[in-house]
Amino acid sequence: MSAVQQYIDLYHSQKNLIAGHSSPVMNALRDEAMALLESKGLPTLKDEEYRRTDIEALYAPDYGLNLGRVNIEINPYEVFRCDVPNLSTLLYFVVNDTFYTQAQPAAAKLPEGVVAGSLCEMARQYPQLVARYYGKAADMKRDGTVALNTAFAQDGFFLYIPDGVVVEKPIQLVNILRGNVDFMVNRRLLIVVGKGAQAKLLVCDHSDESSVRFLASQVCEIFVDDDAVFDYYDMEESSENTAKVASVFVRQGARSNVLVNGIVLHNGVTRSNYYSTFDGEHAELSLCGMGIVDKEQSVDTYTYIDHAVSHCHSNELFKYVLNDSARGSFCGRILVRHGAQKTEAYQGNKNLCASPLAKMYTKPQLEIYADDVKCSHGATIGQLDQNALFYMRSRGITEAEARMLLMFAFTNDVIEQVRLDALKDRLRQLVEKRFRGELAKCSGCQACR
Amino acid sequence: MLKITDLHASINGKEILKGIDLVVKPGEVHAIMGPNGSGKSTLSAVLTGNPAYEVTRGSVEFYGKDLLALSPEDRSHEGLFLSFQYPVEIPGVSMVNFMRTAVNEQRKYRGLEPLSATDFLKLMREKRAIVELDNKLASRSVNEGFSGGEKKRNEIFQMAMLEPRLSILDETDSGLDIDALRIVAGGVNKLKSEKNATIVITHYQRLLDYIAPDFVHVLYKGRIVKSGGPELALELEERGYDWIKKELGEI
DSSP: OOTTHHHHHHHHHHHHHHHHTSOHHHHTTHHHHHHHHHHHOSOOTTSGGGTTSOHHHHHOSOOBOOTTOOOOOOOHHHHOOOSOTTSOOEEEEEETTEEOTTSOOOGGGSOTTOEEEEHHHHHHHSHHHHHHHTTTSSOTTTOHHHHHHHHHOOEEEEEEEOTTOBOOSOEEEEEEEOOSSOEEEEEEEEEEEOTTOEEEEEEEEEEOSOSSOEEEEEEEEEEEOTTOEEEEEEEEEOOTTEEEEEEEEEEEOTTOEEEEEEEEEEOSEEEEEEEEEEOSTTOEEEEEEEEEEOTTOEEEEEEEEEEOSSSOEEEEEEEEEEOTTOEEEEEEEEEEOTTOTTOEEEEEEEEEEOSTTOEEEEEEEEEEOOSSOEEEEEEEEEOOOHHHHHHHHTTTOOHHHHHHHHHHHHHHHHHTTOSOHHHHHHHHHHHHHHHHTOSTTOOOOGGGO | OEEEEEEEEEETTEEEEEEEEEEEOTTOEEEEEOOTTSSHHHHHHHHHTOTTSEEEEEEEEETTEEGGGSOHHHHHHTTEEEEOSSOOOEEEEEHHHHHHHHHHHHHHHTTOOOOOHHHHHHHHHHHHHHTTOOHHHHTSEETTTOOHHHHHHHHHHHHHHHOOSEEEEESTTTTOOHHHHHHHHHHHHHHOOSSOEEEEEOSSSGGGGTSOOSEEEEEETTEEEEEEOHHHHHHHHHHOSHHHHHHTTOO
């Protein structure tokens, strides 16, 4: 039996339970999603885009799912050790895949008209608003994991910024994974930023210390209307037992400016897909990310930027540091369609293999059908600079410290992309802690051995 | 302070140093000259512990300790300093961070508390003045985008920060215009004392006009073939190396 069959069976037997604990807007897509999953299945290692992450193996275990929305006793503030404390944010929690209603900022703290909260609940309160966007960016046909998420997702986070509204304070969503048995969650994020609006969202992923396995499936849809500015930071600091399969879909209106920065500080297996489409001219996208992986950890990133219209600008930079037997993969696809003239698309993927067993695969793919464009790509896989190491050691810096400084320096330009000073400072500290092996869940990094 | 005895070293199996003997005492300035490929830079690399080189025979004592048994960082902690011929650019590591780490590692080795941020910046300011190093350079990444002269000034600045007992200046004059040369040499002279010593590796007499050596050694084919006083450098400048080769019976 293939891994997908248990989900198909589960869906058909529990359809009413799933729907009963969600909202009509979300339920409306389930049957179609399941039909797609049944015909297409989950991606396999034979799929070109999934050659480096065995999705079937990740989905094969017999995970528990909380379809009946049983209340999980938890105080998120207790579990939540998100290391971005100096950052004053509007803070929300999603525990497993349920929005946590007991701890959220008072509505009065939000500018007028802004809606933030449980996706399930907001889809009940504002069905027309949510229906206008839900499932409209996430292409289920493209990827079985997105179809599966759509069939099972019951809740998550919804954020709506009306036209012209600027939310000064960053909004933070903390995802917490917790369970006593192997557990799967299907989270859904929907973000709508109106014309000329501005906001910043930081999503942090944590898992608790238990030894059970987690599979976190997350689909995030982001709609950024004309002239809007939006930052999306995704920071994973989970456990080695955690597998995360996440897809982010971005639609951008004319003259909009979007920053997406995906940071993997500590994880188990992470597969991230970033799809972005320019719907209006003169829009800008900065898509970047970094990852620090060691031991048996793995990080696999797939990006797809669709320059559907002319005069748009995308800038992509992903950097990974791999140690021990860690594995990494980056595949970056850029499509410049017919007529998308004056496109500027730049892609960079740089990787540091700090141990002889670490493996990195990188693959730039540019498909260009317009003739007046500027596009470039660059991919490198290298080791620590031996000359720099010796230079530092000759000044009395120990080898471990010198390696740490070099690895830290390597990731610095991705941190520099952060447009939130408090987060930038904090990230520097976190990355340094990570390299020193001082992050809570990290026990064996290079620097501390 | 330094006693090199019958030092042999090779890189990738090729022997470069073929028996070096040299004694350096506190307060002395030694110049090591020689034609290209004679082993001058190899000697500095071996003394500072560059892992690319293999010592095949001989010993080096530094204040009674077996220098060759120490890691590069501990050689630095013991007071050895190399001003690199080609200082390395390290993008993303700021000069301040680099220098603070180096200074505090040295203090740790000597059982001292790390310097406070204020004291450290004060020290930076003080030492920067010695080689007229711009504050802007100090806040940049290590050597990144520095001009040739700035890189060499930065080397002497680091030397000033670490206060070594023995400094090796490897071709510090190469790539310097006359003003930069004066500043760099001035810096070295300011740092000179009765307690520390300097080994100047150079091609030309030029630098020795500014940094007066007590002893001059000619390195040729991996051996010191001639030693003398400052007048030897002048003679080399005038006559080249051929007369030495002749003396050795090679020509």
